Amino acid sequence: MRTGLRKWSLWLGAAALLALPLASSAQLSTNDLAQKLNIESHIGNLTGHAKAAAMNYRRYCVGCHGELGDGNGENAVWLDPKPRNFQLGIFKCRSTPTSTLPTDTDLFDSIGRGFDRSNMPIWNTLTKQERADLVAWVKHFSPRWANEKSGDPIQIPPEPEVTPERIKAGRDVFARVQCWKCHGVQGMANGPSASTLTDDLGRPILAYNFTEGSRPKCGDTDRDIYRIFMTGLDGTPMPSFADNIKPDEAWDLVFYLRTFMSQHSKEKDMAKQLGLKPVDPNAPVPAASGQQ
Amino acid sequence: MHVMRRLRIRSFATFATSLPVLSLILVSLVLTCVQPANAIPAFARKYGLRCSACHESWPMLNYFGQKFKDNGYQLMNDRDAPIWQNPGYWPVTFRILPIWHRVSTGKVLVDTYSAGSTAPTGSAVQRVTSSGFDLSGLDFHTGGTLEKNFSFYVLPSSDSSGSFHFETVMARLDNLFGSPWLNVKLGKFELDNLLSEKRILTLTGNGGIYQLYHFIPQGDGNIFGQMGDNQLGVEVMGHSYNDRTRYSAALLSSVDGTPGLPYGSNAYSGFFTASQAFDAGKAGVQRIGGYAFVGLAPTTWITQTGPSGSTVIPGSGIGNKSFSREGLVGQFYFGQHVDLQVVTQHGSDSAWFGQGYGDLIDGIASGNNTTGTTLPAGSRSPTWNGVLLEPHYVYSPQLIFIGRFETIRMSQQSTPGVAQSFGNITSYTIGYRYNPFMTSRAGFAWHNEYNWLHQDGTGPSLGINAANINTSELLLGFDFDF
Numbered sequence: 134m135r136t137g138l139r140k141w142s143l144w145l146g147a148a149a150l151l152a153l154p155l156a157s158s159a160q161l162s163t164n165d166l167a168q169k170l171n172i173e174s175h176i177g178n179l180t181g182h183a184k185a186a187a188m189n190y191r192r193y194c195v196g197c198h199g200e201l202g203d204g205n206g207e208n209a210v211w212l213d214p215k216p217r218n219f220q221l222g223i224f225k226c227r228s229t230p231t232s233t234l235p236t237d238t239d240l241f242d243s244i245g246r247g248f249d250r251s252n253m254p255i256w257n258t259l260t261k262q263e264r265a266d267l268v269a270w271v272k273h274f275s276p277r278w279a280n281e282k283s284g285d286p287i288q289i290p291p292e293p294e295v296t297p298e299r300i301k302a303g304r305d306v307f308a309r310v311q312c313w314k315c316h317g318v319q320g321m322a323n324g325p326s327a328s329t330l331t332d333d334l335g336r337p338i339l340a341y342n343f344t345e346g347s348r349p350k351c352g353d354t355d356r357d358i359y360r361i362f363m364t365g366l367d368g369t370p371m372p373s374f375a376d377n378i379k380p381d382e383a384w385d386l387v388f389y390l391r392t393f394m395s396q397h398s399k400e401k402d403m404a405k406q407l408g409l410k411p412v413d414p415n416a417p418v419p420a421a422s423g424q425q
Numbered sequence: 426m427h428v429m430r431r432l433r434i435r436s437f438a439t440f441a442t443s444l445p446v447l448s449l450i451l452v453s454l455v456l457t458c459v460q461p462a463n464a465i466p467a468f469a470r471k472y473g474l475r476c477s478a479c480h481e482s483w484p485m486l487n488y489f490g491q492k493f494k495d496n497g498y499q500l501m502n503d504r505d506a507p508i509w510q511n512p513g514y515w516p517v518t519f520r521i522l523p524i525w526h527r528v529s530t531g532k533v534l535v536d537t538y539s540a541g542s543t544a545p546t547g548s549a550v551q552r553v554t555s556s557g558f559d560l561s562g563l564d565f566h567t568g569g570t571l572e573k574n575f576s577f578y579v580l581p582s583s584d585s586s587g588s589f590h591f592e593t594v595m596a597r598l599d600n601l602f603g604s605p606w607l608n609v610k611l612g613k614f615e616l617d618n619l620l621s622e623k624r625i626l627t628l629t630g631n632g633g634i635y636q637l638y639h640f641i642p643q644g645d646g647n648i649f650g651q652m653g654d655n656q657l658g659v660e661v662m663g664h665s666y667n668d669r670t671r672y673s674a675a676l677l678s679s680v681d682g683t684p685g686l687p688y689g690s691n692a693y694s695g696f697f698t699a700s701q702a703f704d705a706g707k708a709g710v711q712r713i714g715g716y717a718f719v720g721l722a723p724t725t726w727i728t729q730t731g732p733s734g735s736t737v738i739p740g741s742g743i744g745n746k747s748f749s750r751e752g753l754v755g756q757f758y759f760g761q762h763v764d765l766q767v768v769t770q771h772g773s774d775s776a777w778f779g780q781g782y783g784d785l786i787d788g789i790a791s792g793n794n795t796t797g798t799t800l801p802a803g804s805r806s807p808t809w810n811g812v813l814l815e816p817h818y819v820y821s822p823q824l825i826f827i828g829r830f831e832t833i834r835m836s837q838q839s840t841p842g843v844a845q846s847f848g849n850i851t852s853y854t855i856g857y858r859y860n861p862f863m864t865s866r867a868g869f870a871w872h873n874e875y876n877w878l879h880q881d882g883t884g885p886s887l888g889i890n891a892a893n894i895n896t897s898e899l900l901l902g903f904d905f906d907f
Contacts, residue, residue, distance in 0.1 A: 185707075188761045192822045193489070196475040196865055208473035208865055247502060252473050254500045257667040258488040260704045347503040 172278070174237040174268035181237070181265030183273045189263055190270050197252060202274030212252050215336060222275030223333070225366040226351035231373035233284025234277055240268040242352070249347040250339075287363055290380045292355055295388045297403045303389025305419035306382050308412040310374055315340040318411040320393030325414075333368045340370075343393035358387050468493070469865040471510060471569065472500055476868050477822035481764070482858055483868045483906075484624040488702070488710055491619075492668035497576035497599030497608060498569050506573040516569040522628065522872070524902030527556035531895040534885035550885050550892065560585045561628070561902075564592070574599040578614070591684070593655055606663035613657045613682055617673040617698045619714060619754045620766045620815070622653040626827045629898040632854035632876030635813055636831045637752075637770050642807040642839065643848035643883060646783025646790030647774050649679040649694065649722040650748045656682045656696070669702040671714070679722040679745075687786050689742035694720025700754065709758030716752060721745035724775075724782035724794040737785045737793075744794045746775035746782070752811075766815040770833075772808065776800055779807035779839025807839040811850075823863050827874075829854040847882040847891075858904070870904040 174181035190198075199206040202219035209216050217224070226243050227235035244264045247255035256264065272278045293299065307313065315330060317323040320343030332338045341349060351361050363383055365373030378386065391400035392409065469476060476483045479490030486494065499505035507514070533553045536545035562585050568578035580593035595612030615623045622635050638653025658677035664670060679692035700714020723742025728735045755767040777783075780800055781791035792798070811833035818826040831852040835845060856874030877897045884892030 185761075188821065192475075192477040196478070197473065212473055247500075249503045251502075252504070254472070254474070254478075254489075254502065256489070258492050258710070260706065260710055262704075262706045263709070345503075 170273050172269045172273045174241070174265050174272060176238050176241045176261070176265050176268065179261055179265040181262070181267070181269040183266070183269035186263070186266035186270035189259070189267060193256065193259075194267070202271070208252075214251050214332075214338065216252075218334075219271050219274035221368075222277030223368040225368060227284070227364050227367065228286040228360060229284025229364065230287060230375065231365040231367060234281055236283045236286060237265075237268050237272075240271055241265060244268070246352060248350050250350070287360065287375070288380075289356055289359055289363075290384075292359075292387075293381070293384055295400055295403070297407050299385045300388050300392060300400055300403055300409065301407065302382070303385035303387070304409065304412060306378060306386045307389055308416070309419050310377055311418075312386075313412055313414060315370065316343065318414060320344055320390065330370045332370070338369055343390060344395055346395040355384075355387050355391075358390060359383050362386065468498060468516070468569065471514065471516065472504075473865055475822075475863050475865050476860070477863055481817070481819065482626060482822070482825035483860065483870065485626050486621065486624055488668065492664075495608075495662065495664045495668055495671065496605065497574065497597050498578075499574070499576065499599065505570050507570055515567075517565060517567040518906050520564045520566065520868075520904070520906035522561035522902045522904045523558070524561065524628075524872075524900055525556070525558050526629070526898055526900040526902075527554065528630065528898045529554040529896065532884040532892045563587070566906075571596075604663075605666060608662045610660040610662065611658075613655050613684070614660065615655050616652050616675065616696045616718070617660065617662060617671075618652060618716070619698070619700060619712065619756060620768050620813070623655075626817075626825065626858060627829065627854050627856055627874050627876070628872060628902065628904065629854070629874055629876040629900045631852060631878040631896060631898065632829065632856075632874060635768070636833060636850050636852050636878075637768055637811045637813045640770075640772065640809065640811065640833050640850065642774065642779060642809065642835060644781055644791070644839070645774055645778050645807055646724070646781050646785075646792075647722055647746075647748050647778035648681050648784045648787065648789050649688075649692075649720060650718060650750055650772070650774070651681055652696065652716075652718050652750060654682045656680075656694075657684065658694075660696075669704075669710075670700075672699045673697070677720070679720050685739075687739045688784065689721075689723035689745065690740055692721050692723050692742065692745050694718065694722070698754075702756075705758070708760060709764075711758060712754075712756040714754045716750075716754060718750040719747070720749075721747055722778075722783065724777045724790070726785045726793050728793065739786055742786075744777075744782075746777040748772075748774045748778060762819050764817050764819070766813075766817075768813040770809075770811045770813075772811070774807050774839075776804040776806045776839055780804050801840065803841045805837055805839055805841070807835065808837040809833055809835045823860040824857065826857045827855065844882055849881040850878065851880075852876065852878040856900075868904075868906045872900070872902050872904045874898075874900045876900075 170183050172183040195206055196208050197206040197212060197216035198204055198219060199209070204216040204218035206216060222234060224235045224239070227239050229235055229239070241264050244267055245255070245257045247253050314324045314326045317327065322340040322342035324340065327340050330338045330340060349358060349361065351357055362378070363373060363375045365371055388400050391398050392404040468479070479486060479493055481487040493500060529552060531552045532550050534548055535551055537547040537549045539546040563583045565581045568576070570576050576597045576599055578593050578595050580591070581589050582592035583589045591613060593614055595610050595614040597608060597610040599608050601607040601609065615621060618638070622638050625633060625635070627633050635653055639651045641647065656677040657680060658675050660673055660675035662673040675696040677694045677696060679694045680686065680688050696716070696718045698714060698716045700712050702710050702712040705711050723744055724746050725742065725744030726737045727741035728737055750770055750772045752768060752770040756764070757767070758764045777794060777800065782794045783790040785793055811831065813829070813831045815827070815829045820826065831850065833850045835848055838845065838847060854874065854876045856872065858870040858872050860868070860870050862869065877895065880894050882891040882893060884894040
């Protein structure tokens, strides 16, 4: 009898060892709400499902972005810039006009590209399906997606051939729309307004330094750079210049910005041959093309 | 014998009664610890990522963690250089385990005593079991970047008595010529095993290693083919941008990682790997690859006769003979919860090793291949085949269930006539690790594991045939790093 009791004690003990961690882990499981959601993302032929991303979000993202997607994970206090608050539904890197929601592909690309000058890694080890699922998960945090549709991607005309004239024209655009006020006349993020910049939440923010060699946040191809100043970086002081710059001028500006960057480029070579000087903040503002 | 059995039954009954109480106390302790700690393990502290970002379950790496390691402990953003860190940041983490374990070894040859006799009067075979509280060794991990694309890792490691050695000391040049395909590492380091023994999820004496990575046939004198041991050498390694394609090639001294050139005077080995991963949609990323460990190691030693007899002169080994280990590796994922790790091996040693020549420095070898030595007639290269299957069920990043089956079968004994199965190994391991919290600041796992190992013919002789040995171990512990 007593031996039987002891055997039962052994099995009960073993069961306790296994069951208690399971039970407490179940208590720690969160986002029950998300299990009820059926939000999807669509990236090409891929369909992402929010509920499929719950575990990956918890594994990879929650430390910074928080359980609630509010950017208040346990690491947030140590990070600069702060993690994105998904609840606001405001995103820097978009292919869509300013103030509109990004496309699913924009978010998908952001996850796979990561962000230089932040703690957001390059998550390209995740499968495309996992990234698509995470996009759907990110969308479930903000009510904006329930009420609005993503904006239509801006049209980017084919990239023209770079010429010395275009680089000079780009410098004029740089002066006219006063990029130098934040980015500095040599693209070193030391313009007169640079030290005063804050994001929409009032937190200090740095202008992009073109010369230090880091990747632009939203991609480093010419098309990516074009897109940045035609869509703006929502939530930051970087506005959209879609209403101020014509598409052809935007390409000129791309070419001029390339002359600042540390990587070797034909734009740099051309600027050197031209003996191109930085813009003069005190010079008269050049007129827009077509207004001469 | 009968008394011994009764004693064992009594101690088992006591164990059974105390186990629930012990369990409840330990689990209560675990659950009361469900709160963030106040310091950060080295890499997580630097980058602000949770353990789970890089580890399928700490310490086993996931694909993101593998890529981070392959990039030289860099995320490949602009914050990899230490200049971005607070000057007070020092990338160091220590790891140790207080444990309770019960080890039971069957068929141990023991002395027997007659009544009134203080000297052994005979011998018998019996099971020996011991249990109690214990400690693991202590690891001090320090690693990271010295500058962008200059990384390092130093790991002083002790046994449970505090006797230290250098488990890892290496510096690495990363992304040479701006390419992830060219990285060079120099020092003492873990071989590029995709299923890393240094990041193994199990901790018992036999289950805490991969038997496949250390197998030596019975009577064989070659210790130099242990791919689970960190080795001294130089490694060239490369990978694609997303780490889906990987290769490595290492040139190693055949010293089994022991510094001071204690063995051969001119013996080298090579370790080569290549693998490719595939995106399998909802199933996850699947990786398959292969490895080969080929080398030469000494069998002939210069000796010196002194007052205490003949001794072997360290570093004098010549008469190099060959060995090889090659196999396939698979990492298969079936969704986010289930995965299976597979390693196969075909191994072969020179007949000289098989006949007991090899490491005389540590006394592993039984003979010295001096001038005129000949092999016994019919001696052959010992060969074997093995497979390792390790499934995981990841309930959540904080709770993982682990299983493992390993078997190694001799396909050819060095000496004709020796039983084909002599030295075969079969090992089963099950366990789970529960992390009550998951932050970027510290690691803690409540670890439970059971291992059972069977080896053919290596026990004491019982009549004509040698006995098989069964060994088991149950381990419970707190695995933590800080």
